[in-house]
Amino acid sequence: MDKENLQVGLERFQRWMSAAIMYKGTDNQALKSTEVEKELPWAEALKFIKPSKTLTQIERIGLYRSMYILRLVDVLKIDFPSIAAYLGDDDYYDFVERYLQVYPSRSYNLNNLSYDVPDFIKTAPKIKNRAFLYELASLELMLSHIFNVEETPLLTKEDVAAITAEVWETAKIIPIKAFHLFAFKHNTNAYLEAVQNEVKPPKVKKQDTWLAVYRRNYKLWRLPLSYDAYNMLSDIVAGKTLGDAIVNAIEKSSESQEVLQGQVFNWFQSWVKEGFFQKIETP
Amino acid sequence: MSKNRWNFPDLGYGIGLRTVHYPTILEESPAIDWFEIISENYMDTKGRPIYILDKIAEKYPIVMHGVSMSIGSTDPLDIPYLKKLKELANRVKALWVSDHLCWSGVAGTNIHDLLPMPYNEESLKYTISRVKQVSEILERPLILENPSAYIEFTSSDITEWDFLVALTKESDCGLLLDVNNVYVSSFNHGFDPNEYIDAIPSDRVVQYHLAGHTNKGTHIIDTHSDYVIDQVWQLYERSCQHTGGRATLVEWDDEIPAFEVVHAEVLKAKAYRKQPEVAMVGV
Numbered sequence: 255m256d257k258e259n260l261q262v263g264l265e266r267f268q269r270w271m272s273a274a275i276m277y278k279g280t281d282n283q284a285l286k287s288t289e290v291e292k293e294l295p296w297a298e299a300l301k302f303i304k305p306s307k308t309l310t311q312i313e314r315i316g317l318y319r320s321m322y323i324l325r326l327v328d329v330l331k332i333d334f335p336s337i338a339a340y341l342g343d344d345d346y347y348d349f350v351e352r353y354l355q356v357y358p359s360r361s362y363n364l365n366n367l368s369y370d371v372p373d374f375i376k377t378a379p380k381i382k383n384r385a386f387l388y389e390l391a392s393l394e395l396m397l398s399h400i401f402n403v404e405e406t407p408l409l410t411k412e413d414v415a416a417i418t419a420e421v422w423e424t425a426k427i428i429p430i431k432a433f434h435l436f437a438f439k440h441n442t443n444a445y446l447e448a449v450q451n452e453v454k455p456p457k458v459k460k461q462d463t464w465l466a467v468y469r470r471n472y473k474l475w476r477l478p479l480s481y482d483a484y485n486m487l488s489d490i491v492a493g494k495t496l497g498d499a500i501v502n503a504i505e506k507s508s509e510s511q512e513v514l515q516g517q518v519f520n521w522f523q524s525w526v527k528e529g530f531f532q533k534i535e536t537p
Numbered sequence: 538m539s540k541n542r543w544n545f546p547d548l549g550y551g552i553g554l555r556t557v558h559y560p561t562i563l564e565e566s567p568a569i570d571w572f573e574i575i576s577e578n579y580m581d582t583k584g585r586p587i588y589i590l591d592k593i594a595e596k597y598p599i600v601m602h603g604v605s606m607s608i609g610s611t612d613p614l615d616i617p618y619l620k621k622l623k624e625l626a627n628r629v630k631a632l633w634v635s636d637h638l639c640w641s642g643v644a645g646t647n648i649h650d651l652l653p654m655p656y657n658e659e660s661l662k663y664t665i666s667r668v669k670q671v672s673e674i675l676e677r678p679l680i681l682e683n684p685s686a687y688i689e690f691t692s693s694d695i696t697e698w699d700f701l702v703a704l705t706k707e708s709d710c711g712l713l714l715d716v717n718n719v720y721v722s723s724f725n726h727g728f729d730p731n732e733y734i735d736a737i738p739s740d741r742v743v744q745y746h747l748a749g750h751t752n753k754g755t756h757i758i759d760t761h762s763d764y765v766i767d768q769v770w771q772l773y774e775r776s777c778q779h780t781g782g783r784a785t786l787v788e789w790d791d792e793i794p795a796f797e798v799v800h801a802e803v804l805k806a807k808a809y810r811k812q813p814e815v816a817m818v819g820v
């Protein structure tokens with residue numbers, strides 16, 4: 255009986271091997287699990303896999319199982335180095351294993367594997383410091399998104415000079431595609447920056463912080479913003495006119511109108527220089 | 538010198554394009570014959586990867602090598618993926634497009650591994666029909682690479698090399714002969730690699746892969762993390778005696794050394810590539 259060749263149809267074989275590789279647990283638990291035995295019972299699996307001179311059937315399938323998780327642990331670390339640093343090796347490995355149970359890869363594109371990480375953090379049980387990790391994962395995911403979006407033309411100093419004084423108020427300023435704003439409740443950017451610089455990250459603390467992330471010359475940048483600058487930029491990004499954005503920013507600000515109006519010109523100049531915008535639309 | 542069936546050019550000695558080598562390639566324009574890209578790394582991005590690839594493709598011949606076609610999967614073909622693959626091939630004027638004889642997932646999930654097929658009549662017929670469909674969509678012959686494997690199945694009743702002989706003939710596809718993979722699988726499964734090399738039809742071989750691996754004693758893992766070992770060079774030399782030599786490439790994916798080191802490794806191939814020992818007179 256043991257020598258008998260077991261014929262397993264191609265589709266059933268693939269469903270079995272795929273379930274066996276993705277099962278979270280030991281190799282024996284995997285092959286004896288309901289999900290895997292549903293495709294091929296344990297006793298048949300042992301007949302179906304050939305042992306080698308040096309490895310048992312279980313050890314051979316085990317090689318594929320361990321390579322699967324190690325590969326995806328590494329892949330997700332490319333997009334989420336700060337999450338990995340915060341959790342530490344063992345907890346990060348466990349985090350990825352649990353994540354893949356809920357969100358196994360469904361795309362040929364490994365970038366897509368990252369998309370659900372912030373949502374998983376939001377909803378999965380037993381996540382330490384969930385609110386901070388959610389912010390950190392959202393920031394890291396946005397950086398990898400911005401890395402891949404298309405290049406847009408840049409607003410030049412000449413474009414700005416061509417706008418006459420009377421139309422500024424009604425002008426809309428369109429940001430580049432590789433641009434995003436964040437309002438955080440923690441020192442999220444400082445944490446990420448420390449991980450990037452390979453220095454000891456700061457203690458996580460509650461702190462209102464604001465950040466612009468963007469790409470210039472195919473390189474990613476992050477610029478911390480003041481509360482007032484963030485308010486004005488988020489109105490601009492939302493498609494409000496420059497006049498409305500200034501009025502709203504003044505309303506929300508604790509600074510006086512004069513002080514804020516004085517800052518607006520400097521902010522705007524530096525944002526154009528940083529390459530935040532692609533064009534100005536006038537009515 | 539024998540030719541491959543499609544007269545694909547012998548490009549000489551290339552290496553796999555890897556991000557760590559971008560600065561050297563862009564700043565120094567090294568005198569290397571050609572590059573092979575991992576197709577998926579450039580398919581869903583409009584950012585830096587494709588920007589850099591366009592620059593490199595202006596100066597060097599490019600060959601595309603994919604890891605996600607999953608030709609052997611019983612899931613339907615991913616048509617949007619194939620269309621993007623074709624677009625990229627046209628964009629970079631790829632000399633040919635290759636992937637692996639393997640499957641990567643089933644039932645909509647992706648394991649992101651090059652999983653082995655059982656080799657039998659059912660899988661052969663199935664793979665032949667899939668290769669034909671893909672070649673039609675890509676409007677070019679598909680070139681398939683022999684995988685390295687760590688597991689075998691009792692439902693296999695033909696050898697991998699007999700499977701490849703029949704597959705290439707019946708589906709009219711080409712072969713990317715990975716000599717290191719032949720060695721790795723021969724070690725793991727206990728067959729004679731010379732028999733494999735001698736069985737491969739020369740006119741189907743379009744390209745060679747060479748790489749280093751990790752010998753764990755009981756088995757070998759195809760890590761692409763080291764220099765090519767002597768036994769693999771000898772197999773390469775043996776195959777070149779049949780084919781007269783083809784475009785040859787070294788893959789190095791882990792612990793990647795400097796550009797010059799990888800380039801020097803592939804240039805070693807020149808010494809092993811001699812004219813066929815036996816002239817094919819009157820054949």
Ligand SMILES: [Fe+2]
Nearest residue numbers: 682715746788
């Ligand atoms: Fe290869």
